[in-house]
Structures are given as structure tokens and as C-alpha cells.
Amino acid sequence: MPPVFGVLFDGVAYGMLLFLLSVGLSVTLGMMNFVNLAHCSFAMLGGYVTVTLMNFFGWPFFATLPAAFIAAAVVSIVLERAVFRRFYHASDLDQCLLTIGVVFVSIAAAAYIYGTDQQPVRLPDFLRGSIALAGLNFAAYRLFLITVALLITVLLVVALEMTRFGAQIRAAVNNQRMARGLGIDVDRAFAITFALGSGLAGLGGALAIAMVGLDPSFAFTYLIYVLIVVSVGGLGSIFGSFAAAILLGVSDIAGKYYVPAIGSFLIYLVMIGLIMARPRGLFGRRQA
Amino acid sequence: MTSATIAAPHDYLQTQTRWRWPEIGFWLATLSPFVLAPDYLLLASQVAIAALFVLSLDLILGFAGMVSLGHAAYFGVGAYTAGLVSKWGWGEPLTGLLIAGLVAGAFGYLTSFIIARFRHLPLIMITLGIGLLLQEAANSASWLTGGFDGLQGIHTWPIAGKFHFDLYGYTAYGYALAVLFLIFLGARRLTHSPFGLALRGIRDNGERMRAIGAPTRSHIRTIYTIAGMIAGIAGALLAQTTETVSLEVLGFQRSADVLVMLILGGVGRLYGGLLGAIVYMVARDQFSGLNPQYWYFWIGLLLIAVVLVLPNGLLGGLSLLARRLKAAS
């Protein structure tokens, strides 16, 4: 098989990670227009939960993943009820400032508790190494990542398209006022969606450690990539996040492989180009 | 349309542009570090530079409603221009400042053609993208910019041949403060003019402005160019007073910091930006001195506290307080 398939595979895997990190923000931004720049702090939280459970309590890797999800979701509910709720109708700028403050606090807390060093994590043996197939090497961990992400995507789509709650969310994203008028409890729907999105970010953070590492600056570094995915994909759209994440993941990796000299520029050029062509994003449903 | 109604906007602007005593008090207070805190003049000069940078962002964000996450691009262009001009042999600060301002302004003008077409999230992401691209380009062009190590060989000549840049920072602060004050006067005049009113109109309701025939795109391009020029001058000041320029003048951290300073102080009030710069820079210096590893924590709490307690930033909260006191008395 020509190396392009290996590159595509790697790119898709990286894209899947970005998807898990971004999908929550896309839906909550689309639904409530709440600019949550602290989204990646939840991802970071999930990562640190996994590290703690594995390195201090000896949990197996797989058991820590649901724990990361739940921990991030719970913390997000607490924050949402206590603080964020009051700012749904505040200006964009106030929301930015508030959530940036939360990011700063989370980074400092992580540095205090865990130090600023990289967090090592030992994956189970069958997830290390690679599988040789038709002359190419497919990393086992990337296969795992793609599988998990696809599974979650299917679950999300099923939940959104085939459940009543999903219909309520879609209604709230499309036209909040109308949805309220029809008696849908938009606030409750939002709270649950926020928790879900943050939980997914937490899961993404846990899965990210073995691929891109974890340290307290994670909350800021990946915020940029998540914002890129969300703006390119379009707000409030799961499919948009999915498509944008794959597009960006593949172009980033392919760019670095084929033309390393402009590898670092490519992701920003692609983003600027796509946003200029489609300001609403590829599949955006709401004007930001 | 009687002459009274035509005169009304003119009178409104006239009353707005009168100098009030808090303003005069503020500018007199900026002279106090020379006497009260001469050990802190270097910090004061960097606060003045930050204040000028925040001022430039306020013009596009507070008055024209354009959120930019890449404003450091213009700051960096100005810094590198001033640095390179000095490195190539011409270290005279005032002309270097002008050249840097013109180059940054030109860059602002060119990018404004793209930027003026977008609002909200697309605008944020495009400005972010431009900033990040520029930083990568500066790293790649290390033959020009010095890359990671930074630009070496900058030497700023004494101002007017007499005022040498000393170790204590007297000249640095005096220079930065003077430039800040002059540009502030210009910005103040600009925002209290019909053009300034037009900008506020664009910020509040762009479609309506277009409906009444205002050339919104052209106004946005103009203010963006001006803001770029001012940001470039701030960058040049940093390059000249510290004789250092490195990649982080173009970085996301700097763009994010200036945005935080502006929102903290209060957008759209000119003085808000200045206040935000002072509070943020001083707080950062003090927290950092107290406990270097964890100053982020206290800054984060400060930001959260300000948002919870003072809507519209520090100045917004203060003016609310002043109004309440006035109403009570």
C-alpha cells in the first residue's frame, strides 16, 4: 500500500481526538451561545483523573475512561449551576473573561497538585506498538482511538436523531425562543448538554495523554485547536465538528509528511481559507 | 430640520470633549512614579507600553465592535520593524517609531480588506489565524528576525542626542508616557468626532448604519489601519526601550493578555483600557513576586471576581458606583 494510506490513517486518528475534544463546545456554543473558553480545562481534568487513578490507585486504563468522563461531567454541572448560569445573557466579552479566569485557576491548580512535568501513562501492552498490514504499520492505539470515537459518534447521532431529548436539543439549537414557547425546558436541556459535552472533553483528555501528552498548559494549547475545529465545522453541528476535525487532522499530518517546510502553516491557512469561504462553518446552523 | 436639531449632535460632542478633573488628575498621577516610586520606573514604562497597546485594541473592539484574538500581529510588526531599523544602523528613536508605525499601519490596511468582511466568531478565528501564521513566518524567517533567540544588535540612540536610556528607566518611562499621552489625545479626539459616533453605530447595529448610507466597510478599514499603526508604535516602544525583540511579541499569549486587560478595565471608554493595563500588569508583577509558581491562580480569581462583581469591567463598575453615590446624595 502506498504511504498515503498510512498518512490518512494517522490523520484520521488525530482528527478523531480533536473531534472528541471539540464536539461538546460546538453543541453548547450553538445552543446557548455561551463562550466557554474553559472547555479544555475539563479535558485536562479528565486527563489528570486518568493519571491519578492509574498511577496512584493502580486502576486499569480502560476503567479510568468512564471515570474521566463522569468526573468532568460532574465538575461541569457544579460550575454551571454555581457560576456560568448567571452569564448566559451577559456579553460575549464578559463570558470570555470569566471562562479565561477559570482556565487560569485550573492551570495553577494542576501545576500545584501535579507539578508542571509531563504525566507518564503506561498503556496496556496490546495498545502499544503497531499492526503490520500490507506493508504499512498501523498503530494499535490509533485504531483504538478511531474505534472509540466512531462508537461515540454513532451514540451521539442516535441520541440526537432518535430520542425525544435529542429532538429537544435540536429544537433548542435551531430556535431557542420557539423551543421555549413550545414548553421545552431549555435550561434543563442545556445543563444536560453542557455536562455531556464537558464529559466528552474529559474523555478526550484522558485519551489524549497517550497521544500528545499531558501537562498543565494543555488547557490553553488545545483550546486553539478546538476553536479551529468548532469554527470551521460550524456551531451546533456534530457532523460539522466531525468533518472539520477529520479535515484538519488529515491536512495537518499530510502537510507535515509531504511538505514539512510549510507543515506548521498549513492548518492555519486551511482554517482561514475555509472560514473566509464559509463564515458559518461547513455545516453551521447558527450565526455566531 | 431646524438648526437646533442640527446643532444638537455638535453640542453633544462638545460637552463630551471637555476635560473633566478626574481625567486631569489621572494624567498628573502618571507622573508620580518619577517621584514616589523611582525603583519601579522600568515596570511603569512597560505598563505605559501595554496601555498604548490596549488603547489600540479598544479602538477596534470598544468602538467598532470587532473582537480580535490576533492583535499582537501589529504589535509584533512594529517591534520587529523598529528593531531591524536600529540593527541596520539607524538607532534614532523618534524616527524609528514613526517608521514602525507606518509599516504596522500599512499591514493593518492590507489585512483590513479581509477582516472588514467578517464579524463575531469568523472574525475571531481569522484574526487568530493571521496572528499564528505571522508568528510561524517570523520563526521561519530567522535570517531576518533572529528566530527563537530573538533579534540581536539593537541599540537605541539617546533621544534628541541628550536623553540616554539608563539602567533605572527614567528615560524609558518618560519616553513611553509622552508617546502614550500624545496618541491618547489623538484617540480621544477621534472617538469624540462624528467618525467616532459612526463607529459606535457600526458596533451597535451595522445593518442600520448601512441602511442610512454610512460606508461601514470603509470606516472599519480606516479604524483598523489606525489601530494597527498605534499597536505598531507600542511594539516599537518595547523594542526601543528594552532593546530586545523575540517571537513572543507576535504570540497568542500577548494577544490574549491585551484582550484580558481591555475587558478587565472596561471596553469602549479609552480610560478603561488604561486602567485595565495598569491593574493587570501591576497585579501580575506583585503576585509573581509573592509566589512565582502560582500567580496564575490569583490572577484567575481576580478576573472571575471582577466579572462577578463589576459588569463592564473595572471602569464600568466604578462609574456605576459613582452614579449610585450621586443618586443617593
Place this chain on the structure above:
Amino acid sequence: MQRLGCSLASCALILFGAGAAEAQDSVKIGLIMPYSGQFADTAAQMDNGIKLYMKQHGDTLGSAKVEFVRKDTGGIAPDIAKRLTQEAIVRDHADILGGFVLTPNALAAADVSAEAKKFMVVMNAATSIITTKSPYLTRTSLTTPQLNYTLGTWAAKNGIKKIYTMVSDYGPGIDAETWFQKGFKDDGGEIVGSVRFPVANPDFSAFVQRAKDTSPDAIYVWVPGGAQPAAVGKALAERAIDTAKTKVLGQDALTAESALKSMGDQALGIIMVANYDYNLDSPTNKAFVQAYNEDFHRNPDFFSVGGYDGMHLIDAALQKTGGKTDGDSLIAAAKGMAWESPRGPMSIDPQTRDVVQTVHIFKVEKVGGELRNVEIDKVPDVKDPGHMTN
């Protein structure tokens, strides 16, 4: 009465005289490091090395009590580093400047050292030109050419004929690439390909694939510390690079303790060049590591030893000048100073004021069930080749 007066007067003279000969009985050292932000851990390790030295020497250097003024640059911020250095001198009256983890900050501070004529000890930053920026500046860490040129010549002499190099595309990485390739080619090796990857690069599999495509004898990787070494290890595992067939060479950070923990057995066989590793087998080092473990519950690294030796240099220089803290005396005393450090013998070159030390070559092996860097070769008294061409 008169006799008492005379003896009092002579007592006073003796005291004054003593005061004049001992220029100062307390010394202030300004430490400028990135205590917060991305590089905080390196600053912590360096500070630990400093604290350990002070503890072992009763908080005195030379014969003076020492006071530290710690200033945080927050990361790469030459404008802030310069201001903090100026403030340390002007406001806090520091006599000596130390610390300096990052090159841009060190370069900016060097200007201040030159203008204020203050003795400055760079304890980590590794770019050659730093020592040329101030005549009062010296270094106790390492330089990138020193390590990489040595590795290049070592590789060519030890059976590696064709090599593929990959480095981070910024100052230090490009420096490393230039000098490694020079050392390798000077001894007859062939560079079959090279690539520079973006600095903020989380994923190396594409680049390792490119390397593999050229079938080299070895791959040379240079990445900064942090997340990247472990990511490189992962990429090597994913692309099934067998270190027995295709050697992997790198510099210190590649096989740092945390990186080895993440990489696991894939790291076995990686060859690394460094000026220090805690596994060095010498009595001096064993004592150092033990004391470090007791106080800080972790192992020292090259940042720690940079700080420790920096303090030693200041101590020895102050002893030689009899307590005088002006820049001229101290730098004159520092030139040519030689001592036994946990890293081996080291000295300060009198002409370039830069560090001369033993460069060690390590290989990752399993020792007692744990992955460790084991020394397999060394080159003593290596000067910085970067200065020789300037």
C-alpha cells in the same frame, strides 16, 4: 584611662581594617528563572540544585552570608527578563546574577550585566553566542554544539555510516542539526536525509515514516523537553523501529526520566549524549544523588547540576577574591577555575569564559527491572566548538 582609650581605638582600627579587607559580609544573588509557566519544572530542578549546595555549605559562599532574590520571567520573555535583571540590580542591590534557563532571556539579561558590570552565571541556556554578549558572563551548563558535535563524531567513529536527521525547526534544534551533521560528516559519515518539524508538533509518526523510507543506519532526533520526547518514542514504536537495527540518537531531554516512563521498553537501545545523568557512576555523583533524593524526593537532572555547579563557581570565585563582589574581580577569578562536579571534571575556559567538561554518551538499558541511561563512552575536556569558528 589612656591605655583603655588606646586599646579601644586600636580595637576600632582592627574592626574597621577587617571591614575594609573583607569587602562585604553579605552577598545578594539575583536568580532570574521561569518559575511559572511551561518551563517551571526546569526552574524547580535548578533551584533545588542551588538549595542543596547552600545547605551543604551553611548558607555561606566565600565567607559571606548569602541572600537570594528570586524573580520569575514566566517563560520566554526577554523584555521581562531584562527588566527583572535591571530591577534586581537597581532595586534589590544584587551583586551577582544567576539562573537563566532560556536563551532569549539570557541574551537580554547579558546586556544588563555588561552595562552594570555585574558577574553573571548562566546555569542552563545553551546557545554559544550567549557568552559573547557580556565580558562578565560565564556558564556552568553546556552548549548545544559541544554535545552534538561530539555525538556526531562519535557516531561516525562507531560504525554508523548513513544517518537521517530530524530536529525541531527553531534556534536550538537548528543549532543541534548543524553541529551534529558537521561532526558526523567531518568523520566521514553520510547524511541521507533530513527534516525539520514544526515546534508545536505533537505527532511524529509522519516524520519517522519519512526517515524509515530512506533506510538509514541510524536516526538522529532533536526535540526540546516536555511532551515531545515521549511522543517521539511512541512514533518509533508505531513505525516499528528496532533500535538494534536502526540506532536512534538524541540529546539529553530525549531520554529524561519522565520520557522513559512514558516510552516504556520501546526506549531500549536509544543512544543519548548529555553532560550529566543521575546514573553516572562516580563517588561524587552518588553522594550528590543521595543528598538530592533525601531533600527533594526525586532524581537530579542536568538542570539541577547546572544550578549546583553555578553555586560552586560563585563560591570558589568569592573565596579567590576574598569577598569582593565587583564584576571585574569575580570574572577574573572565575576564568580558569576547575573542579570536580557530580558530572565529572569541569572548568571555565579563560578565553571564552565558557564551560569545558566531559561529554558522556549513554544508552538506555534495563537495570534491575527499570529503564536507565547507562554510560557507554565519554569524551573528556570538550570545549565549545561554536566559539572556535567565531
